[in-house]
Amino acid sequence: MKKFILTLLTLLFSMSVLAHGPTPQKVQESITVKIAPSKAWEIVKDFADFKKIMKIRSFDDEIMKIKYEMLKKDGPFSDYNAYIIVKKGSNDKESVIQWTARFYRTYKLNPPIPEGQDDATAVAAVKKIVGPGLKSLKKTLETK
């Protein structure tokens, strides 16, 4: 019983946290690839899958950074802006690809927030893009 109340309280507490916006959400993940940063950067720039689904905002060769935007209808999130950076790995033949996304939930009005339009749903949806996206990118980079 004690455990049940505790779970209920935790749930209620986390719900009340989620109930309030408007807080931009952040998903940031990295993956290490066995390829030199300069080579990785050249391939990232040409990553075909990437260009199909996103509107590229800018390329920065100096800091090896690509910025892009996503259209609103691509998932249960809005105002999606993200960037991918190629960084040096632990040695010359290794790079770290870091993907950072900033976005909001779709529902921006007063609570209560309809199911599927909250922060948690938005974060989960973006994680499904970033995680597999990085894995796919790693595959492309290491086979080329």
Next chain:
Amino acid sequence: MNIHNKKFIRIVFFFLLFILISSCQNKEKINPKAYITNQGDNTVSIVDLKNLKVIKTLEVGIAPLGITLLNKKKLGFIGNVGTDDISVINTNTDQIIKTIKLNTAPLSLTSSPDESKVFVTDWFKNNILIISVEEMKVVNSIKVGVTPSGIAFNAKYNYLIVTNRDANTVEIYDNNNKLIKKLSTGEHPFGVYTKGKYAFTANVYDDTITIINLEKWSTQTIKVGAHPYNIMTHNNLGFVTNTVDDTLSIIDLKTNKELKQIRTGETPENLDLHKDLNLLVVTNWGSDSISIYNLNDLILIKQIKTGAQSRSFGDFILH
């Protein structure tokens, strides 16, 4: 010992006592500090601006965002949008001395020049809440337009200025909390700054800033970088954070033209400056840091790691 000697000794004694006390005060003098709200980990990073390092990380409510500092009263007000409350900090000890409960999300904060009132935008219910600093509670509220976002107090005219993000307007209230003007801005105005006879809004969606003349009620719109968030001015220059470009637009306020852009950390959001130390400080939401520039030549002095998702929406430097 005659009476004159006694008097003389007494004077010398008090003189020495005075020197002793004032030298002690000098030793305890607190350096200027920046208070950085980290929305991602529910803390405030307190940065010593002389030694350029984080000296304390203070736990506050959930998702801290807005801030205003009272320099004379040595108080800091932090708005927590996750717990719907305000953490009040004593800036001498850097400890929380009070939590003011609200029933709504405090988005941004500002204070009156006499430091008797703190104004808070109530994002969901379209109000400005007025907190009495003496009583440490909400004593009044003003009904305003939709999605009140940025807020600033103009000391020249005693105007309270608020942006309505979703209505593309800025509202100006007088000392009696009466709406005296409502003007159109660019799309999605968020941050607002005011000084002298001007007010400035940063308009996120159309990549512009709107300059408002508070005397003639005229406006002018200037193109800046992508998704500007906030603005501040110093002498004849304006500085605008471009969240998507990771830059600061430098605006010439004589010609109202963008001179150049300088690089910041990732997703720069808000900014404040310290005139005596010649510093301009920018919070970087994306890289969890602040960038500190020399105010004269705008060269980066240092980037300092803070907490997660640093924002500090408001005036965040204690003088």
